Amino acid sequence: MQPERPPVLQIQNLTKHFLGVTALQDVSFELYEGELLSLIGPNGSGKTTLFNCVTGFLKIDGGRVLFKGEDISNLRPDKIALKGIRRTFQDVRTFPEMTVLENMLAAVQQHQEENLIARMLGTSRIHHLEHTATERARELLDMVGLDNVRHLEARHLSYGQRKLLEFATVLMPDPDVIMLDEPAAGVSGEMVTHMMNHILNLNRQGKTILLVEHNMRLVMDISQRIVVLDYGRKIADGLPRDVRMDEKVREAYFGH
Amino acid sequence: MKRGVQIVLWLLVAGFLVILPQLATTNYLVNVMITTVMWIIFALSFDLSAGHVGAVSLGHPVFYGVGAYVTALVAPSLGLDFIGSLLLSAFAMGLLALVSGIAFFRISEVSFAIGTLGALIIAQLLANNAYDITGGPMCTQNVPRPVLHIPGSGPVTVVEPVHYYYLLLPLLGLAILIYWRLTQSRIGRAFAAVRQDEVRASAMGIYPKRYKLLAFIAGAAIIGALGSFQAQYITVVCPSELTISYTLNLLIIVFVGGAGSMRGVILGAVLFSLLPRLLEIVTDVPPAWQQLIYGLILLIVIRFLPEGLDSLIERALQRLRGTRTEAKPDAA
Ligand SMILES: Nc1ncnc2c1ncn2[C@@H]1O[C@H](COP(=O)(O)OP(=O)(O)OP(=O)(O)O)[C@@H](O)[C@H]1O
Numbered sequence: 001m002q003p004e005r006p007p008v009l010q011i012q013n014l015t016k017h018f019l020g021v022t023a024l025q026d027v028s029f030e031l032y033e034g035e036l037l038s039l040i041g042p043n044g045s046g047k048t049t050l051f052n053c054v055t056g057f058l059k060i061d062g063g064r065v066l067f068k069g070e071d072i073s074n075l076r077p078d079k080i081a082l083k084g085i086r087r088t089f090q091d092v093r094t095f096p097e098m099t100v101l102e103n104m105l106a107a108v109q110q111h112q113e114e115n116l117i118a119r120m121l122g123t124s125r126i127h128h129l130e131h132t133a134t135e136r137a138r139e140l141l142d143m144v145g146l147d148n149v150r151h152l153e154a155r156h157l158s159y160g161q162r163k164l165l166e167f168a169t170v171l172m173p174d175p176d177v178i179m180l181d182e183p184a185a186g187v188s189g190e191m192v193t194h195m196m197n198h199i200l201n202l203n204r205q206g207k208t209i210l211l212v213e214h215n216m217r218l219v220m221d222i223s224q225r226i227v228v229l230d231y232g233r234k235i236a237d238g239l240p241r242d243v244r245m246d247e248k249v250r251e252a253y254f255g256h
Numbered sequence: 257m258k259r260g261v262q263i264v265l266w267l268l269v270a271g272f273l274v275i276l277p278q279l280a281t282t283n284y285l286v287n288v289m290i291t292t293v294m295w296i297i298f299a300l301s302f303d304l305s306a307g308h309v310g311a312v313s314l315g316h317p318v319f320y321g322v323g324a325y326v327t328a329l330v331a332p333s334l335g336l337d338f339i340g341s342l343l344l345s346a347f348a349m350g351l352l353a354l355v356s357g358i359a360f361f362r363i364s365e366v367s368f369a370i371g372t373l374g375a376l377i378i379a380q381l382l383a384n385n386a387y388d389i390t391g392g393p394m395c396t397q398n399v400p401r402p403v404l405h406i407p408g409s410g411p412v413t414v415v416e417p418v419h420y421y422y423l424l425l426p427l428l429g430l431a432i433l434i435y436w437r438l439t440q441s442r443i444g445r446a447f448a449a450v451r452q453d454e455v456r457a458s459a460m461g462i463y464p465k466r467y468k469l470l471a472f473i474a475g476a477a478i479i480g481a482l483g484s485f486q487a488q489y490i491t492v493v494c495p496s497e498l499t500i501s502y503t504l505n506l507l508i509i510v511f512v513g514g515a516g517s518m519r520g521v522i523l524g525a526v527l528f529s530l531l532p533r534l535l536e537i538v539t540d541v542p543p544a545w546q547q548l549i550y551g552l553i554l555l556i557v558i559r560f561l562p563e564g565l566d567s568l569i570e571r572a573l574q575r576l577r578g579t580r581t582e583a584k585p586d587a588a
């Protein structure tokens with residue numbers, strides 16, 4: 001599709017079964033560098049399952065996942081995260097008893113220092129890293145409008161604020177691929193626009209994003225490409241305007 | 257708290273602990289002090305896993321009892337002195353925690369608690385029945401006492417409780433230091449992440465098992481050393497060192513005091529050790545009733561103060577500082 005840009009993520013013949021349910025069947029597509037690709041599909045079509053397979057939270061039954069050409073199928077989630085793929089969860093997840101700022105810092109601590117002893121002693125290098133991380137965290141929090149509540153424990157945040165916090169934490173390590181599972185679901189109308197604008201801005205800054213959403217209208221304007229799942233199968237893959245007109249997609253969504 | 261204030265406070269506490277035995281008029285009182293310090297160490301080592309990574313090891317006393325047996329059965333034949341024995345037991349229990357942890361952390365949190373409890377029961381059965389090795393219910397007798405080499409005079413065997421107390425204090429210091437550095441550093445943040453949401457922690461590149469093992473091993477090594485101390489103090493190691501009632505005591509201390517808080521755990525251990533002694537002075541409470549009272553206290557505190565007594569202190573301190581006004585969450 002965009003031959004001049006290398007694929008960052010290659011999903012090849014991905015298959016996943018749950019006790020008789022086929023959640024994913026032979027799904028293949030590629031995510032190119034700098035692309036904003038939306039993965040859409042009706043409820044239960046396998047979008048979250050695909051996220052879980054790519055990020056190591058579910059074992060893959062068939063096919064494989066390549067990241068920058070390297071096979072990462074069935075690696076541990078923490079290893080995949082450290083390679084540069086960060087994701088959010090559909091059922092928003094934050095560390096409830098940590099402050100907003102601590103939530104942000106927890107997202108990068110493995111990146112910064114692998115050495116347990118140095119971390120235990122709190123060497124000056126560690127203090128320096130912590131300082132830079134705090135600065136970055138505050139910039140990002142400022143961007144999503146949470147800097148003024150940075151000392152509040154995450155459990156005191158509203159649902160929408162927690163979605164924004166989770167969004168901001170995946171940006172902390174400046175990952176190569178950002179995977180967002182329905183970042184705007186369950187938040188109020190104004191916040192939806194807000195969130196979509198953040199995502200669009202990120203992509204304009206060159207970030208590679210895989211966005212899951214089941215509301216087709218929401219992603220039409222901002223996506224460069226759309227992949228559609230239905231009952232675990234890929235039924236369409238292309239430009240937003242082509243996907244919208246696609247017979248199979250219309251049938252999956254509207255039943256005609 | 258300001259760093260300077262903190263250091264002064266710690267120095268005062270240390271000074272107090274050093275002077276304390278000079279105020280004790282009887283060996284009985286010194287023994288109470290030793291027991292109190294031992295419960296503090298026991299509880300801190302337990303809380304590393306239970307309070308910080310959320311892995312409640314009901315079998316924690318295994319590392320204490322087996323640590324004591326290692327010192328009683330192995331250390332003398334290696335010709336190890338007091339410190340050598342402590343290190344041997346600490347190392348052996350750290351290793352045991354590593355091996356058993358790899359197996360136990362594969363299973364869910366509930367089965368982890370039950371599984372470790374099973375290990376404790378089996379350990380006690382073995383200790384009771386392996387007469388040839390442990391002496392069974394007759395215990396392993398005549399564990400050598402510590403021998404100090406004081407320049408100028410010959411070797412001195414430690415017998416007096418007050419001298420044992422001074423041998424124990426550095427172990428308390430070390431336990432506090434390890435606990436503090438593990439939980440207050442960036443490692444502590446990873447601990448908290450693993451406890452609060454393992455899935456999210458993994459998604460951030462934190463490997464939960466690594467941190468669970470770290471807390472488990474550190475706790476086991478500390479308590480292994482304490483078991484070694486106990487063996488050299490009482491000079492007898494019995495299967496009763498592997499009793500399940502230690503587990504009950506640990507649960508009471510940690511959850512009444514405040515799991516995951518050093519201040520809370522220490523407070524819990526001090527109250528637990530001293531209250532019964534005070535009760536003894538006032539009335540005659542039979543030991544069987546004591547257990548019942550403990551159980552009731554645990555239930556009441558968990559019901560009305562789920563975060564333990566420490567949450568009361570925390571609230572009081574905040575009021576003293578003049579409640580810092582936090583920004584209210586914006587309506588989203
Ligand atoms: N852990 C699981 N065990 C069993 N079945 C599962 C599991 N996770 C998902 N499924 C099933 O797999 C199918 C795909 O589910 P998935 O959550 O991936 O859909 P989705 O596209 O994310 O839906 P939604 O838009 O509602 O989030 C569904 O039939 C679902 O019931």
Ligand SMILES: [Mg+2]
Nearest residue numbers: 047048049090
């Ligand atoms: Mg989903």
